[in-house]
Amino acid sequence: MAVQAAAQSTVGKSGADDREMLISGCEAIAHACRLADIDVVTAYPIRPYDTLMQMISKMIADGDLDADYIVAESEHSQFEIVKHASAVGARVFVGSSGVGWFYAMEALAVTAGLRLPVVAVVGNRALDDPGAFGCEHNDALAVRDLGWMLTWVDVVQEAFDIALIAFRVAEDPRVFLPCALGLDGAFLTHSQSLVRVPSKEKVDQFLKPYDRGSKLLHPDNPITIAPQVNEDWLIEIRRQSDEAMKRSKGVIEDAYRDFNRIFGRNYSPFLEEYMTDDADVVLVGQGTLALPVKVTVRKLREKGKKVGFVRLKWFRPFPTEEVQDCLKKFKVVGIIDRDYSYGSPYSGGILYNEFRSALYDLPTRPKVYGFICGLGGREVTIDGVTEMINMMLETAKSNKVDREVVWIGVRE
Amino acid sequence: MEARSDLLVEEPQKLDAFKGVKKVTVEEYFGSGHRTCQGCESALVMKLMIKAAGPRTVVLGSTGCMYVANTTYYTTPWVVPFMHTQLGSSGSAALGTAAGLKALMRKGKMKEEAINVIAFCGDGGGLDMGLSAISATLMHPQYNLLILCYDNESYANTDIQASGGSPWGVNTTFTPPGKKHRIMQTRWKKNMVGMLAAGHPECRYVATVCASYALDMMNKVRKALSIGGPTFIHSLDPCPKGWDYDPLYSHELGELAIETGIFPLYEIEDRKLKYYGKTKKIVERRLKRKPVRDYLLRQGRFAHFIDEDIDYFQKKTDEMWEKWVLPGVIPIHPEEMGK
Ligand SMILES: Cc1ncc(C[n+]2csc(CCOP(=O)(O)OP(=O)(O)O)c2C)c(N)n1
Ligand code: SF4
Ligand SMILES: [Mg+2]
Numbered sequence: 001m002a003v004q005a006a007a008q009s010t011v012g013k014s015g016a017d018d019r020e021m022l023i024s025g026c027e028a029i030a031h032a033c034r035l036a037d038i039d040v041v042t043a044y045p046i047r048p049y050d051t052l053m054q055m056i057s058k059m060i061a062d063g064d065l066d067a068d069y070i071v072a073e074s075e076h077s078q079f080e081i082v083k084h085a086s087a088v089g090a091r092v093f094v095g096s097s098g099v100g101w102f103y104a105m106e107a108l109a110v111t112a113g114l115r116l117p118v119v120a121v122v123g124n125r126a127l128d129d130p131g132a133f134g135c136e137h138n139d140a141l142a143v144r145d146l147g148w149m150l151t152w153v154d155v156v157q158e159a160f161d162i163a164l165i166a167f168r169v170a171e172d173p174r175v176f177l178p179c180a181l182g183l184d185g186a187f188l189t190h191s192q193s194l195v196r197v198p199s200k201e202k203v204d205q206f207l208k209p210y211d212r213g214s215k216l217l218h219p220d221n222p223i224t225i226a227p228q229v230n231e232d233w234l235i236e237i238r239r240q241s242d243e244a245m246k247r248s249k250g251v252i253e254d255a256y257r258d259f260n261r262i263f264g265r266n267y268s269p270f271l272e273e274y275m276t277d278d279a280d281v282v283l284v285g286q287g288t289l290a291l292p293v294k295v296t297v298r299k300l301r302e303k304g305k306k307v308g309f310v311r312l313k314w315f316r317p318f319p320t321e322e323v324q325d326c327l328k329k330f331k332v333v334g335i336i337d338r339d340y341s342y343g344s345p346y347s348g349g350i351l352y353n354e355f356r357s358a359l360y361d362l363p364t365r366p367k368v369y370g371f372i373c374g375l376g377g378r379e380v381t382i383d384g385v386t387e388m389i390n391m392m393l394e395t396a397k398s399n400k401v402d403r404e405v406v407w408i409g410v411r412e
Numbered sequence: 413m414e415a416r417s418d419l420l421v422e423e424p425q426k427l428d429a430f431k432g433v434k435k436v437t438v439e440e441y442f443g444s445g446h447r448t449c450q451g452c453e454s455a456l457v458m459k460l461m462i463k464a465a466g467p468r469t470v471v472l473g474s475t476g477c478m479y480v481a482n483t484t485y486y487t488t489p490w491v492v493p494f495m496h497t498q499l500g501s502s503g504s505a506a507l508g509t510a511a512g513l514k515a516l517m518r519k520g521k522m523k524e525e526a527i528n529v530i531a532f533c534g535d536g537g538g539l540d541m542g543l544s545a546i547s548a549t550l551m552h553p554q555y556n557l558l559i560l561c562y563d564n565e566s567y568a569n570t571d572i573q574a575s576g577g578s579p580w581g582v583n584t585t586f587t588p589p590g591k592k593h594r595i596m597q598t599r600w601k602k603n604m605v606g607m608l609a610a611g612h613p614e615c616r617y618v619a620t621v622c623a624s625y626a627l628d629m630m631n632k633v634r635k636a637l638s639i640g641g642p643t644f645i646h647s648l649d650p651c652p653k654g655w656d657y658d659p660l661y662s663h664e665l666g667e668l669a670i671e672t673g674i675f676p677l678y679e680i681e682d683r684k685l686k687y688y689g690k691t692k693k694i695v696e697r698r699l700k701r702k703p704v705r706d707y708l709l710r711q712g713r714f715a716h717f718i719d720e721d722i723d724y725f726q727k728k729t730d731e732m733w734e735k736w737v738l739p740g741v742i743p744i745h746p747e748e749m750g751k
Contacts, residue, residue, distance in 0.1 A: 084509045
């Protein structure tokens with residue numbers, strides 16, 4: 001009942017758009033889906049993403065959105081259904097969290113392999129067992145090699161905005177790849193803030209209808225999709241996906257240019273820099289941990305410490321050149337992972353090793369720390385971030401790194 | 413307000429029954445280009461299925477012989493649009509395709525037209541892995557679609573392993589007879605259609621078919637596509653490789669499966685059960701069932717059976733006809749219901 005009341009109060013009639021609304025990350029994306037006029041959406045319950053599907057079902061029930069809403073019997077089906085709807089030309093939306101996302105893993109792999117522009121939300125959640133609903137990024141990151149574009153969001157407004165950008169980039173025929181939006185479970189899915197929700201006219205200017213073109217599965221276009229190719233052709237097809245992922249970078253840049261123009265924003269596509277001017281040491285991370293990190297950076301700046309923060313927005317495609325250009329300026333960088341990668345180089349997190357690899361070819365490289373923190377949804381605290389920065393400041397002086405990878409905020 | 417949701421229903425294609433073999437369309441929509449085994453009945457099922465459905469059809473095919481051996485890149489036999497789906501996804505593939513088409517047409521984004529949606533799966537993909545998605549799909553009355561399970565009684569494509577559709581005692585590569593255990597396959601074949609009918613009372617049409625009776629088979633497909641809502645057909649398909657017999661006898665083995673009463677032919681339309689073909693005669697006691705021995709001993713996969721095994725098989729088959737509350741369909745004995 002409470003849920004219904006909440007949903008009711010936030011569903012705007014289309015005439016009422018272009019206004020500010022106090023909504024959560026989940027609600028913001030539901031509104032983006034409404035304005036994008038999605039055709040098919042599938043739902044299966046798992047916390048914390050599922051609030052989003054509750055919102056969408058209410059929008060449909062109230063006539064604010066015209067879409068086929070299918071309550072699936074598992075995440076595997078949930079993702080398979082939208083995959084097939086996308087193949088016949090429908091704009092589709094889906095989502096999951098944690099083990100639910102993993103239950104769909106087979107469908108996730110082939111959706112990317114088939115180049116179907118499915119847009120999904122992952123309300124990031126730990127992979128139980130042992131049971132945990134808190135935020136960790138290992139769920140969404142598990143598809144990082146498969147041809148999914150992956151983006152992480154910081155605040156509710158950005159959740160709304162990136163959802164529109166995701167449809168546009170995924171459905172661009174130069175790309176035709178699925179896109180997942182990482183929303184930190186609880187921190188973003190369920191926290192509210194004021195969001196500017198634009199008019200349908202503006203959204204239509206930005207987002208053209210999905211056109212599958214010659215790849216449409218329809219009796220007027222009787223093609224065979226996904227025949228058995230084996231060693232005869234698979235490597236060429238993999239290469240095409242690789243090219244598409246590379247092209248997506250330019251398409252993302254175009255989309256941001258148009259987005260900024262039409263909606264009056266000033267986003268840079270791949271990285272957000274915070275107080276990095278003349279910094280010696282910077283932390284790097286993604287998602288909502290930006291907030292405690294920014295607060296800590298500001299406090300330490302007040303004390304004269306030369307610290308800054310860089311937030312990664314797109315994990316796939318990974319913005320290698322932008323990362324190099326940005327991070328080469330600093331003496332020490334600390335990569336924050338809200339994930340783990342047991343047995344990896346230096347036992348670092350996933351971001352840590354991606355960033356180290358991206359920095360490898362720089363003529364002069366910063367020293368790199370890996371910080372693993374916030375697992376299972378544990379709060380990333382100002383004390384914890386201060387601890388990271390102090391280690392980095394020490395290294396900026398000594399030029400020595402004692403421990404490459406440090407777990408922060410763990411009871412010993 | 414009406415009790416039925418306004419989310420229901422657009423009209424499906426109206427495909428009347430072919431009135432005799434000579435009335436069957438000559439056009440083929442499953443052409444050359446496949447590389448199934450000689451005598452493969454499942455390939456015939458594909459051909460008849462799409463002949464019955466016609467050109468305004470989208471076909472989705474689960475992994476298995478009918479995908480792998482049929483659609484080698486550049487040599488697709490499908491004249492209609494075809495898309496592969498995952499082994500357990502026939503239900504979801506049909507549902508997603510039907511939902512996509514329906515939404516686009518309702519919203520004026522696609523020309524309105526009744527397009528048949530058929531998803532097929534094997535016994536592995538249907539009776540085992542895909543059961544949950546098939547069940548879920550049969551619960552959505554607003555989508556017109558057909559799921560057809562071609563049952564060759566093993567995971568054939570991966571080298572003939574036992575599935576939920578494999579008969580009791582059969583020799584498969586996962587259930588080989590050995591020195592200590594003659595019978596490794598201890599499971600009786602899953603009663604798929606009876607289960608689906610009992611479990612999905614709103615599903616308007618389920619049927620069993622066998623391509624040895626081609627005209628009946630095609631007409632069941634046409635009815636399933638015309639009736640509206642999600643439907644299911646289970647086809648028993650002799651498989652020379654998995655069953656180990658000369659490809660010459662596929663047709664005959666299909667007939668024997670029916671004549672021995674091992675596989676019954678029936679349809680359930682709006683909850684009314686109709687037996688047909690020789691099964692109808694068996695039920696009406698106008699035809700005596702042939703002994704299962706006649707069927708089993710024609711196939712290498714039962715060559716290890718001793719008399720005791722054949723007797724057991726016969727006894728279980730007899731029960732289907734003599735004890736089941738609905739012979740061949742619902743395996744509940746009245747005495748177990750306390751009567
Ligand atoms: C998820 C998954 N597990 C296993 C396989 C391997 N596999 C490919 S075809 C096949 C056999 C399927 O058997 P069935 O559905 O009976 O079709 P048939 O091969 O007999 O025609 C299997 C197990 C797969 N493709 N996908
Ligand atoms: S193994 Fe059986 S089902 Fe597969 S192609 Fe051969 S005969 Fe057909
Ligand atoms: Mg099989």
